[in-house]
Amino acid sequence: MDMLAVFTTVSSNDEAEVLARAAVERRLAACVQVEAIHSTYRWQGAIASEPEVRLMFKTSRALYPALEATLKSLHPYAVPAIFALPVVEASAEYEAWMEDAIGTGPAE
Numbered sequence: 001m002d003m004l005a006v007f008t009t010v011s012s013n014d015e016a017e018v019l020a021r022a023a024v025e026r027r028l029a030a031c032v033q034v035e036a037i038h039s040t041y042r043w044q045g046a047i048a049s050e051p052e053v054r055l056m057f058k059t060s061r062a063l064y065p066a067l068e069a070t071l072k073s074l075h076p077y078a079v080p081a082i083f084a085l086p087v088v089e090a091s092a093e094y095e096a097w098m099e100d101a102i103g104t105g106p107a108e
Contacts, residue, residue: 001099002061003087008071008080009039009052015076016053022074028067029057030101058098061086066106 006029010016013034020032033056040049059067064084071082090098 001095003090003095003098004059004061004064004084005087006057006059006064006067006071006082006084007054008057008075008082009037009054010076011050011052013053016055019055019071019074020057022070023057023059023067026066026070026106027102028063028070028106029059030098031058032056033058060098060102063102063106 008019010019016034020029020034023029023032035054037052037054038049039052040047042048057067061084068082071080075082
């Protein structure tokens with residue numbers, strides 16, 4: 001399996017739960033980890049610094065397009081950061097669990 005870790009951020013745990021549940025229910029991610037972070041960024045000409053919630057979706061390269069489309073459709077931000085990093089190595093046991101968790105892909 002060609003594994004990816006896909007990241008995005010939202011402003012609250014409630015928003016994070018919506019994205020996480022949608023991805024797992026649709027079998028677009030085997031697991032989603034959610035953690036509190038603090039972000040500093042430029043937005044509309046000003047520097048902002050705010051608490052955020054980061055999500056990491058554990059998925060496959062084949063499912064990335066469907067996951068990205070789902071995140072964009074549900075994301076509360078006008079310009080969400082959605083990006084993927086390749087997983088270079090993973091234990092065989094974890095990879096097998098992921099394959100079982102996401103199955104053949106998106107659920108109807």
